[in-house]
Amino acid sequence: MAKKEFVVFGLGRFGKSVAATLAESGCNVLVVDSNQEKIQELADIVTYAVKGDVADVEMLESLGLSNFDGAIVAIGENLEASVMVTILAKEMGIPYVMAKAQNELHAKVLKKVGVDQVVFPEKETGIRVAHNLVMGNFFNAIELSSNFSILELDVPEEWDGHSLKELNIRAKHSLNVIGIKKASEMNINPAPDEKLSKEDVLIVIGDNDSLNRIKEKVK
Numbered sequence: 001m002a003k004k005e006f007v008v009f010g011l012g013r014f015g016k017s018v019a020a021t022l023a024e025s026g027c028n029v030l031v032v033d034s035n036q037e038k039i040q041e042l043a044d045i046v047t048y049a050v051k052g053d054v055a056d057v058e059m060l061e062s063l064g065l066s067n068f069d070g071a072i073v074a075i076g077e078n079l080e081a082s083v084m085v086t087i088l089a090k091e092m093g094i095p096y097v098m099a100k101a102q103n104e105l106h107a108k109v110l111k112k113v114g115v116d117q118v119v120f121p122e123k124e125t126g127i128r129v130a131h132n133l134v135m136g137n138f139f140n141a142i143e144l145s146s147n148f149s150i151l152e153l154d155v156p157e158e159w160d161g162h163s164l165k166e167l168n169i170r171a172k173h174s175l176n177v178i179g180i181k182k183a184s185e186m187n188i189n190p191a192p193d194e195k196l197s198k199e200d201v202l203i204v205i206g207d208n209d210s211l212n213r214i215k216e217k218v219k
């Protein structure tokens, strides 16, 4: 399969983190920033690092971006540059353009010019961190939406030695067990009559209220 290609405009903390993670995940990554030091910091990690002004149409056209899979506009402060490069990226035919917004007005303008997704990194991280704090007993929770999560859960004491069928977890607790981790073995297709042990870790999916209730059991 051909490597995916992404361009990241702006190497603040967000842009740098996105670019480095995409590169570490095996994608071809082009980064553009007007600051030579920022370019230098990522030059050895990404595929291409170009110093330039993202509002420079000729420079952007010379990069041949039309075959890229996606663009990430990670410029918050400079609204004009953020909007300009979003318009140009869409005009060049990049199918998916994601942009970081500084505030609601910035997000509105980005949507008007055709951005595919707006992100508020600080706000979104804050919400995720707070939810993880509230669900403190769980480790490795994946938030699917503001109401639903998947998480790893220690087997409550009283479930030790009982099967999923006996416990009737779906009906009694509104949770679905989608996997059982025994030592280092992961079973992603647990049989209804499989007996649980208090050493096991369950992978469960459910709404956050049900997950919070079950949390009380493993305290």
Ligand code: ATP
Pocket: 009, 010, 011, 012, 013, 014, 015, 032, 033, 034, 035, 038, 052, 053, 054, 055, 074, 075, 076, 077, 078, 081
């Ligand atoms: P973060 O919060 O992610 O650290 P930020 O929103 O505070 O980022 P910005 O001031 O938006 O940071 O700048 C992000 C990067 O975008 C900087 O490295 C800056 O050099 C670059 N940048 C800003 N304007 C342009 C432009 N017109 N052309 C190229 N790069 C730019």
